[in-house]
Amino acid sequence: MRSSAGLPPVASSRRGVLADAWTIGKAFTQAMRITFVNFFRKPVTVHYPTVSRPFPNRFRGLLALTYDKETGEENCIGCRLCEFICPPAVIKVEMLKGEKRNYAKFFSLELYACEFCELCVQVCPTDAIVMMKSFDLATGDRREMLLDKDRLHAIGLQHEASWATGNRLRDMQQPPKKESAKPEAGSAKPEAGPGAAGA
Amino acid sequence: MSDVRAIDYQGSERLTMNMGPQHPSAHGVFRAILTLEGETVVGVDAVIGYLHRCHEKLAENLAYVQYPTIASKTDYVAAMCSEAAYVMAAEQIGQFDVPRRAQYLRVMMAELQRIASHCLWLGTWCMDMGGALGGGATIFLYCIRERELVLDLFEALVGARLLYGFHQVGGVRYDIPEGWTAQCRSTIDLIERRLDEYEAMLEENPFFAMRTKGVGTISTELAQDVGISGPLLRGSGIAWDLRRSLPYSSYEDFQFVVPVETDGDCFARYRVRMVEFRQSIRIIRQVLDGLPEGPISSRPGVKSLAQVKVPKGEAYARVEGPRGEVGCFLVSDGSNKPYRMKWRGASFSNLAILPHILVGCGVADVVAIMGSVDPVFGEVDR
Amino acid sequence: MTAAYLSLPRAVQALVMGGVVLGALIGILAYVTLLERKFAARMQSRIGPYRVGPHGLLQPIADGVKLLLKEDLVPAAADRAVFNLAPVAFLVPCLLIFGTMPFAPGIGVSDLDNGVLLFLAISSMEIVGLFMAGWGSNNKYALLSVMRAVNQIISYDLPFLFAALVPVMLAGSLRLSDIASAQSRLWFIAYPLLGQLSFLFFILTAVAAENRAPFDILEAESELVAGFRVEYSGMKFAIIQLAEYAHVLATSFLGALLFLGAWAGPGPVWLGPLWFLLKALIVFLLLTWIRWSFVRIRVDQILRVSWKLMLPASILLLIATAATIVWRLPHA
Numbered sequence: 001m002r003s004s005a006g007l008p009p010v011a012s013s014r015r016g017v018l019a020d021a022w023t024i025g026k027a028f029t030q031a032m033r034i035t036f037v038n039f040f041r042k043p044v045t046v047h048y049p050t051v052s053r054p055f056p057n058r059f060r061g062l063l064a065l066t067y068d069k070e071t072g073e074e075n076c077i078g079c080r081l082c083e084f085i086c087p088p089a090v091i092k093v094e095m096l097k098g099e100k101r102n103y104a105k106f107f108s109l110e111l112y113a114c115e116f117c118e119l120c121v122q123v124c125p126t127d128a129i130v131m132m133k134s135f136d137l138a139t140g141d142r143r144e145m146l147l148d149k150d151r152l153h154a155i156g157l158q159h160e161a162s163w164a165t166g167n168r169l170r171d172m173q174q175p176p177k178k179e180s181a182k183p184e185a186g187s188a189k190p191e192a193g194p195g196a197a198g199a
Numbered sequence: 200m201s202d203v204r205a206i207d208y209q210g211s212e213r214l215t216m217n218m219g220p221q222h223p224s225a226h227g228v229f230r231a232i233l234t235l236e237g238e239t240v241v242g243v244d245a246v247i248g249y250l251h252r253c254h255e256k257l258a259e260n261l262a263y264v265q266y267p268t269i270a271s272k273t274d275y276v277a278a279m280c281s282e283a284a285y286v287m288a289a290e291q292i293g294q295f296d297v298p299r300r301a302q303y304l305r306v307m308m309a310e311l312q313r314i315a316s317h318c319l320w321l322g323t324w325c326m327d328m329g330g331a332l333g334g335g336a337t338i339f340l341y342c343i344r345e346r347e348l349v350l351d352l353f354e355a356l357v358g359a360r361l362l363y364g365f366h367q368v369g370g371v372r373y374d375i376p377e378g379w380t381a382q383c384r385s386t387i388d389l390i391e392r393r394l395d396e397y398e399a400m401l402e403e404n405p406f407f408a409m410r411t412k413g414v415g416t417i418s419t420e421l422a423q424d425v426g427i428s429g430p431l432l433r434g435s436g437i438a439w440d441l442r443r444s445l446p447y448s449s450y451e452d453f454q455f456v457v458p459v460e461t462d463g464d465c466f467a468r469y470r471v472r473m474v475e476f477r478q479s480i481r482i483i484r485q486v487l488d489g490l491p492e493g494p495i496s497s498r499p500g501v502k503s504l505a506q507v508k509v510p511k512g513e514a515y516a517r518v519e520g521p522r523g524e525v526g527c528f529l530v531s532d533g534s535n536k537p538y539r540m541k542w543r544g545a546s547f548s549n550l551a552i553l554p555h556i557l558v559g560c561g562v563a564d565v566v567a568i569m570g571s572v573d574p575v576f577g578e579v580d581r
Numbered sequence: 582m583t584a585a586y587l588s589l590p591r592a593v594q595a596l597v598m599g600g601v602v603l604g605a606l607i608g609i610l611a612y613v614t615l616l617e618r619k620f621a622a623r624m625q626s627r628i629g630p631y632r633v634g635p636h637g638l639l640q641p642i643a644d645g646v647k648l649l650l651k652e653d654l655v656p657a658a659a660d661r662a663v664f665n666l667a668p669v670a671f672l673v674p675c676l677l678i679f680g681t682m683p684f685a686p687g688i689g690v691s692d693l694d695n696g697v698l699l700f701l702a703i704s705s706m707e708i709v710g711l712f713m714a715g716w717g718s719n720n721k722y723a724l725l726s727v728m729r730a731v732n733q734i735i736s737y738d739l740p741f742l743f744a745a746l747v748p749v750m751l752a753g754s755l756r757l758s759d760i761a762s763a764q765s766r767l768w769f770i771a772y773p774l775l776g777q778l779s780f781l782f783f784i785l786t787a788v789a790a791e792n793r794a795p796f797d798i799l800e801a802e803s804e805l806v807a808g809f810r811v812e813y814s815g816m817k818f819a820i821i822q823l824a825e826y827a828h829v830l831a832t833s834f835l836g837a838l839l840f841l842g843a844w845a846g847p848g849p850v851w852l853g854p855l856w857f858l859l860k861a862l863i864v865f866l867l868l869t870w871i872r873w874s875f876v877r878i879r880v881d882q883i884l885r886v887s888w889k890l891m892l893p894a895s896i897l898l899l900i901a902t903a904a905t906i907v908w909r910l911p912h913a
């Protein structure tokens with residue numbers, strides 16, 4: 001720990017004017033040395049929007065609805081769990097009953113009020129709603145941020161999805177089964193590194 | 200003793216100056232009506248409430264699974280500590296276990312958050328004292344540069360940079376991904392080196408010493424009379440740190456020093472926080488070295504609204520946030536929503552010291568003192 | 582062209598030269614603000630203005646146009662005449678001091694026998710403009726800040742003068758071109774101890790006399806929200822900014838002249854003004870470096886430093902210089 005030096009530069013200090021002046025001079029040169037050293041460091045500026053920084057895998061960005069990878073069907077079954085869990089209640093869903101499975105007849109998400117808390121992603125049983133690795137949705141009109149189902153699907157196709165989907169999150173948080181003595185390892189799901197989040 | 204809040208408006212040359220709520224250095228929305236006599240403050244009338252967002256009422260309407268994200272928004276600069284208080288209160292009532300790995304992760308996030316919060320404190324404090332165009336801005340940008348690295352760590356873990364939703368009743372929601380440990384180690388190594396730079400710029404700087412030594416002195420008796428906590432208390436000679444005195448979440452497993460300074464002025468509080476920086480780094484290293492394997496939650500992840508039901512009871516959970524004791528008093532009635540939540544914001548209690556220390560100082564000292572008290576108005580107004 | 586110029590009557594010569602100097606000055610001032618911003622940015626791990634023009638080169642022009650287009654607000658309770666005249670009263674002395682300085686032997690509006698004294702006297706007149714600005718704004722913040730500023734500038738003008746007198750004594754003349762030519766053998770800053778100390782005092786008192794950080798209590802944004810400038814908008818604000826930078830630049834030129842040998846430099850004689858400009862920019866960057874490295878101190882501490890430290894120290898320095906001259910220098 002450094003000693004506290006640096007008395008006010010009053011000429012009548014007990015240690016004498018010269019000692020004071022020496023301390024002050026040293027302190028000044030130290031501070032200016034730090035700024036000097038920083039002058040030659042590379043600036044940390046990221047030239048957004050020409051350059052965009054790499055987002056980590058779990059980035060919570062825009063919300064989107066997904067299609068099933070194999071069958072191309074919509075993943076959403078209209079169960080409304082996301083609607084119930086959302087703290088600011090921005091999601092509105094209406095279920096459409098089908099023969100084999102259900103769909104969402106109507107799905108709207110008010111992105112301007114969304115907290116980006118990822119709870120809807122957490123509860124979704126079919127990994128239908130996910131967050132993207134992008135936040136680029138600045139508009140001049142708030143109505144454009146009231147996302148309907150088509151818009152949500154379009155966003156899903158436009159950007160890259162984050163690693164976090166409902167099933168993966170719930171697996172990660174699952175406590176060990178009582179019958180097995182060996183507890184599950186912390187993160188069993190393999191995933192790529194957190195992305196080159198730069199220094 | 201006369202009531203310190205009674206302002207004497209008699210006297211010549213008295214000027215009433217309003218500082219805030221829109222002010223470059225009001226640290227948030229805070230209004231101080233200062234009565235000045237020349238350059239000296241003779242009275243201060245603090246007005247708060249500009250950021251009131253009804254957290255306590257919201258908590259009665261949101262379930263235990265929904266509220267932790269909202270709890271971040273009280274002390275938004277130290278969101279991890281705020282969420283922890285709420286979640287720990289619920290766990291205390293329901294006697295839920297928290298697995299060791301989750302406890303260690305909570306500790307690590309709290310300490311990383313303390314580093315980030317203190318970076319912001321140092322930057323904004325120096326900027327208040329040095330001006331937005333001047334040396335203060337330089338230190339501000341250096342601190343923000345380092346804080347961004349810590350926020351990158353949080354982003355890699357949780358996905359969000361400022362308001363996380365990391366805690367849940369029974370544990371935490373996210374486990375550390377691959378490569379995160381290495382990134383964390385290199386980040387805290389870098390921050391430790393940069394801390395040396397900040398101290399070099401400030402510690403023996405006579406200008407800084409002139410602005411902070413002897414300014415805003417809180418005596419030990421005053422500190423004990425007024426309900427302040429955190430670095431304000433420890434800067435006035437009282438060795439009280441909840442992590443040491445009432446350990447929670449496995450803090451007893453870690454070795455760290457609780458810094459105490461006896462001067463009670465702004466410089467003493469600055470020293471306390473600078474030591475806390477380094478001790479947080481020390482704790483994080485211990486956590487990384489000793490992180491146990493295991494589950495990150497004793498209860499399954501959030502699947503539905505009615506999932507977490509806390510039995511009837513009440514509890515008060517307290518955590519040591521960067522600003523002091525953050526506490527959550529929860530009364531539950533057996534359903535999935537609390538019956539009542541009362542939030543003890545550290546900054547709200549800390550602001551009570553202002554009428555005692557602001558009177559008698561110069562106008563320029565007001566900003567130095569406000570900065571060293573380090574209020575965040577999310578906690579004050581809730 | 583030189584012959585044509587020299588054949589004009591002296592008064593017209595001064596006019597022409599004044600026009601040239603003023604024109605060059607405005608251009609240089611605009612880009613000096615950009616230089617300061619980029620320099621400060623690099624010290625803070627960021628880049629300065631970047632988007633407007635290649636690497637921000639059109640930024641000063643954009644700023645100027647923006648300020649021109651802004652609404653000109655005059656507070657209802659303000660003293661209109663004083664309020665409107667204050668920027669001009671502030672600007673005129675700051676530009677006028679460039680008229681007392683030669684930029685090369687023979688080039689310059691005037692080169693009077695008492696150049697240094699005239700420089701310092703005219704530059705002190707900016708206080709009047711400052712005070713008018715604070716008073717005319719009818720605003721508590723502005724008034725507070727301007728009272729402090731007047732106090733501060735008056736306190737620091739004395740040590741500033743004494744620090745500037747050291748090269749005067751070493752050169753034996755108040756005329757600026759004499760001081761410059763007296764450095765033909767060795768720049769005054771290189772004189773052992775005397776030169777460096779007086780340069781150091783010069784820089785410190787210049788920082789204080791111009792209300793630059795760390796002594797910028799006048800415009801302490803975080804406490805007084807821009808101080809005396811708080812009620813100004815649009816072109817008047819631009820004039821105040823220009824005047825401040827002009828003053829700083831003029832002091833840098835003076836510093837370069839008194840200590841760094843003015844227009845001495847390798848190459849042909851017509852490169853002299855460019856070398857002078859370069860040295861002045863180095864002094865300016867030194868002032869900028871100091872500005873961006875320190876937090877500011879309270880006004881009572883600033884005044885205490887001035888009266889208890891700088892003034893006795895600079896008087897002692899003068900006495901030491903006098904003693905050195907009597908005992909060491911041949912031409913005394």
